[in-house]
Amino acid sequence: MANPANDFIKDYQALAQQSWEAWTRQLQQQQPGGASPFFTPQAAPIGGNDTLERTLAGLKGYFDWMQGVAAAGGQEPAGDWRQQLQQCFGGASQPFAQAFGGIDSAGAEGFIRQWQSWLQGAQHGSFGELPGVNGAMPAFGLNREQQMQQQAMAAAVLESLQATARYQALIQRANAQGMERLQDKLALHAEPGRQIDSLKALYDLWVDAAEEAYAEIALSDEFREVYGEMVNSQMRVRQRQQEQAEQICRQLGVPTRAEVSSLGERLQSLRRELRAGQAPAPQDLAGELATLRQELAELRQRLAVGKEPAAAAAKRTAARPAAAKPAARAAASPAGKPAAKAVAKAARKPAARKAAAPSPSRGKPLSRASSRKRK
């Protein structure tokens, strides 16, 4: 016997779905080139960009989920809440999977889509038709190299699909653990006044649970290994694709990416050599020279002041040039370096003065600041 309440919910869902689709169509028609009479070319519409696609993908997932929850609630109004929860977040209306599904873009094109387009381009009907997909075979004759390349490509794609499947399994595990966490969180709401009574509140609680579970898995050693292998295997496929594309380009006399890249590397190397070989501008040298002269003068002055008795002694023995020589040598020797260092340090005194200035950490706006002074 038909349940009038369930029928009503189904009717309403159908109506809501139609309404959603109409809304989506209307919004998408705003894209440039769309036939919508509402499109106003003078205003740069936000429709037609990534924002719209992402927004719609995210909202559609949420919308489907809300419908699913409403249906689940309608069918089992007095059922076990854990079972009800499974219905809300299981099956086709998994918002977690939709959150992942909606973030593909041209720049980060889903890998499966990538190699599918390659298959089409390479005129292979399906993955199973690729030579060597069922194991490497020795190749012979004129097309030996191409056959070997195809086999390597098939092996790389297979390896990558396996790595991607391992990654997807971890995402599914995150989803399942998110559900467990949600149950734990919900258990804390089993009191009058704390119960979840809106779809939005349930959704927000689920987001917290799902993100926590995902973060825990994403920071695991297993995820790190699987993620690395997924990326690496995808890159190996990409390299194989490029090899094949370049081979075709070479046959057609079209410049390849590798050739352009090689030219770019040489050009950049030349630019570096050119810059390294460029002498500083004369005015820079003049300024530097003036600074050095000034520092030298200061050094002499300091040495003269600090070594007055020695200077007097030197004066007294000026009549004996042979004895003066070692002193002169000493002044010119690397032993003079510490003196120079000391002066340089003194020249940096402003830094010390700055350090003594009031620290902002003592000021009010930096109440949570911490400051360290060494020495």
Place this chain on the structure above:
Amino acid sequence: MYTPLRIEPTKALLDIAAFQRKLAAGIGHLRNMREPEYANTPRELVYSEDKLKVWHFTGHDKTPSKTPLLIVYALVNTVWMTDLQPDRSMVRNLLAQGEDVYLIDWGYPDFADRWLTLDDYINGYLDRCVDVVRRRHGLEAINLLGICQGGAFSLCYTALHPDKVANLITMVTPVDFHTPGNMLSHWCRNMDVDLFVDAMGNVPAGLMNYVYLTLKPVRLNQQKYIGMVDILDSPAELEDFLRMERWIFDSPDQAGEAFRQFIKDFYQGNKLVKGTLTIGGRLVDLGRVTQPVLNIFAEQDHLVPPDASRALGEHVGTDDYTQLAFKGGHIGIYVSGRAQREVPPAIHQWLRARA
């Protein structure tokens, strides 16, 4: 014992209807919305080279400080986060405080930039930008403000060219890349970066954005847009939302060679804190950073965990180190209301005490 779920079917249907009503009502606003502008604080171009530009902000309310401040942003995303909109602009607030502000816009690398290395960026581009600002002001040294990866660049630069930097400020800057909870670092540890860059050339912005979204997939890819439905009837809020979307996704590709080095040496090798990093054949010794350092980080940063930034204090050679913990996230530190009130005044006060 009560059930925690008390969602009446009728109430659920009303929720769905309300959601749809809000969407329908918001269509008009979305349709008439133009691409939101950034703050576009008045500025003049003072230097350009290849794709980079150095801008000098001219909208001073006060006599600017004697030592200018050069903002060094990351290569990922664009520097306009610092000048997002008039009421959320770190640049404007720094100007209002009396700072003389310059910034480097790295531009959008293409395949011609594929072979740019960290040496080219740090000892090349950045050094020449610093020289330009120094010459304009006739100064030996200027102040640097490095943001995120730009903060890591600024640290390297200061260690390699200490005489050209008077004071160094780092914001949300990763220093120790191997602290627990650093998801990005964790994910790329098993990546074969040589293979990756050889296969990709430059790294597409879309791919970078994809990775960032997967750090918090449900929150960033779905919940955020569901929240947007609630502001569809508020043109001002919607404009702010879309401006942020523009900034997040209008991002540059990464020059392949620099990316390779950054991932290998910083994320995988953690060489900056190990003291084994070399750039352009020279060792980057953070002990040579003896200038005053202000390190600002965000307590809820999911991209650069606070511990990754905090580590700086243990490695720089300065005896004048200050750190400031901001209550917010990686983006909120530039655009939140709290950030406008707290961060630029803190920077200015710190610099003024060392002027």
